[in-house]
């Protein structure tokens with residue numbers, strides 16, 4: 651909703667109903683509740699994208715009770731531009747709602763040239779978060795992640811940097827992403843010794859990528875850490891959009907590294923079968939794919955992306971039917987295993 655101020659300038663006013671239908675799940679054994687669905691700004695928020703569309707997506711998200719926005723230093727393109735656009739939108743629309751929002755950013759992938767703009771050194775993480783806060787117009791983030799493991803930096807250094815970031819008040823909690831179970835266990839032990847609130851592991855998880863079931867979810871359970879599942883729709887494959895070809899403007903049409911026409915054609919048979927099962931459940935495929943992830947008790951939130959607010963409105967309806975019969979789970983398993 652928009653209201654006019656005294657000088658006629660329009661302002662965003664969040665929907666009064668925003669907390670009425672969202673489910674909030676506890677993240678591991680922490681005090682943090684996350685919306686069952688969160689929104690990520692990896693795609694569609696860079697300088698190459700229309701900012702008004704991004705603004706519409708974030709307003710819609712918050713109006714639906716999506717309190718968690720996920721960013722990273724290098725989201726764009728170009729790198730940094732998703733954070734900068736978010737900062738612009740935040741200042742206009744969300745400043746008054748800062749305490750109702752749970753905002754994440756990360757560092758760990760390639761960000762700036764030279765030896766200090768990548769991986770997991772203390773030098774990189776601390777300076778990257780300083781840059782991110784400036785771009786986003788924030789004093790602190792709610793959670794700061796190490797984005798991927800660094801095989802060459804001692805884990806003590808990386809976790810020590812996360813601990814100091816919390817002590818400096820620049821992040822309230824920390825997380826890791828893309829760490830294997832054994833690395834996760836070590837990180838959890840180090841962070842515990844450093845009295846640092848480690849609450850989230852961000853991991854790719856969908857019907858098409860189930861690696862987390864192979865040890866990671868158990869490790870997280872053991873350590874009281876929650877999982878937030880990214881790319882739950884396998885970047886759009888687990889929707890009905892590719893069933894009759896590759897629509898113009900879709901992610902697969904852009905022929906990106908992770909999703910292209912080949913990925914679509916090699917998965918088409920499974921997508922069609924899953925789509926049929928979703929229809930039988932009275933859901934869209936995207937909704938069934940999201941609900942299927944939320945059946946895991948360790949998963950606090952599914953982290954979706956959207957190129958329009960309508961996609962978000964469709965996806966959120968997944969929460970209306972999260973239950974699966976044994977029979978349905980078996981039929982899904984038969985397609986994806």
Ligand SMILES: NC(=O)c1ccc[n+]([C@@H]2O[C@H](COP(=O)([O-])OP(=O)(O)OC[C@H]3O[C@@H](n4cnc5c(N)ncnc54)[C@H](OP(=O)(O)O)[C@@H]3O)[C@@H](O)[C@H]2O)c1
Pocket residue numbers: 689690691692693720721797827828852853880881882883884885886887889890891899900901902936953954955956957958960961962964965
């Ligand atoms: N930690 C990490 O390493 C890491 C890595 C990747 C992502 N992430 C995080 O996870 C977030 C989500 O990742 P993702 O964008 O890959 O998630 P996703 O939800 O699997 O894919 C999102 C894409 O699917 C399509 N889509 C979504 N809903 C749809 C619907 N109802 N109907 C048709 N198409 C639909 C849209 O693509 P179109 O553009 O084709 O419409 C949308 O941009 C990211 O933004 C980021 O925050 C983290």
